[in-house]
Amino acid sequence: MNTSDTPTTVTEFLVHKDQLGTTAVRSHTAPALAEGQVRVGIAHFALTSNNITYAAMGDAMQYWQFYPVEADADGTPWGRIPVWGFGTVLKSRHADVAVGERLYGYFPMSSAVDLAPGKVSATSFMDTAPHRAQLHAVYNQYMRCATDPFYTADTEDVQALLRPLFITSWLIDDFLADNDFFGATANPAQPALLLLSSASSKTAYGTAFQMAQRARVEVVGLTSPGNVAFCES
Numbered sequence: 001m002n003t004s005d006t007p008t009t010v011t012e013f014l015v016h017k018d019q020l021g022t023t024a025v026r027s028h029t030a031p032a033l034a035e036g037q038v039r040v041g042i043a044h045f046a047l048t049s050n051n052i053t054y055a056a057m058g059d060a061m062q063y064w065q066f067y068p069v070e071a072d073a074d075g076t077p078w079g080r081i082p083v084w085g086f087g088t089v090l091k092s093r094h095a096d097v098a099v100g101e102r103l104y105g106y107f108p109m110s111s112a113v114d115l116a117p118g119k120v121s122a123t124s125f126m127d128t129a130p131h132r133a134q135l136h137a138v139y140n141q142y143m144r145c146a147t148d149p150f151y152t153a154d155t156e157d158v159q160a161l162l163r164p165l166f167i168t169s170w171l172i173d174d175f176l177a178d179n180d181f182f183g184a185t186a187n188p189a190q191p192a193l194l195l196l197s198s199a200s201s202k203t204a205y206g207t208a209f210q211m212a213q214r215a216r217v218e219v220v221g222l223t224s225p226g227n228v229a230f231c232e233s
Contacts, residue, residue, distance in 0.1 A: 008039060008090065012110035014069060017077040020055050024078070030112065037114050038092045042107045045085025046160040050202070055081050062135055067108035080108040082139070084164045086156050087113075096120045104151070104159065105142035115142065123147045138167075162202060169206030177214070191218040200227035 008030040016022035058064040067080040089101045094117050118128030127140045145151040184192035196204045199221025211219050223231050
């Protein structure tokens with residue numbers, strides 16, 4: 001445990017919630033860590049159209065609430081778009097999370113963030129900050145890279161890019177299978193035909209990868225002419 005009170009300057013990228021093209025970069029001195037908190041330096045993260053969806057659906061799906069920012073004095077509603085990536089614990093006031101530990105999870109577009117680890121296990125912990133208590137648990141979990149069977153240091157970039165949406169792909173495949181593909185074929189001798197729109201998207205081709213391993217399933221992807229070669233690859 002490192003309880004150093006050396007000030008940490010945090011730089012963050014802010015987005016106007018109602019005008020996503022309006023942005024700002026600001027820095028501030030982080031407050032001293034509270035007992036039980038850790039400060040994570042965010043090393044790198046993936047930024048894709050998925051993250052723009054987080055912003056566009058920020059109010060409807062509560063994405064803005066994971067890392068809320070106070071509005072300016074003039075009422076400008078700033079937000080921090082969440083991203084998936086990797087970070088290292090810079091400071092810790094939690095007995096079970098050590099300085100230097102590598103983590104994978106859901107971060108703000110900032111140089112550092114304070115988390116409140118709870119439900120700590122050998123493989124992960126949950127951020128139990130009060131404002132996240134009612135938010136979806138999948139976004140509150142942080143994987144401890146030292147015990148994560150999927151982790152290798154040389155695949156961090158690929159994992160940050162693909163891993164979040166491959167989870168979605170896996171769940172779609174599992175959901176359809178649990179529901180017998182909703183009767184997509186009336187003839188048991190014929191395969192179920194599944195159409196995937198936007199086939200060049202990570203969620204679509206991850207789903208196609210999963211479904212291609214199933215018997216009695218034929219997958220057809222729909223895409224623009226410019227993405228055909230990519231999808232075929």
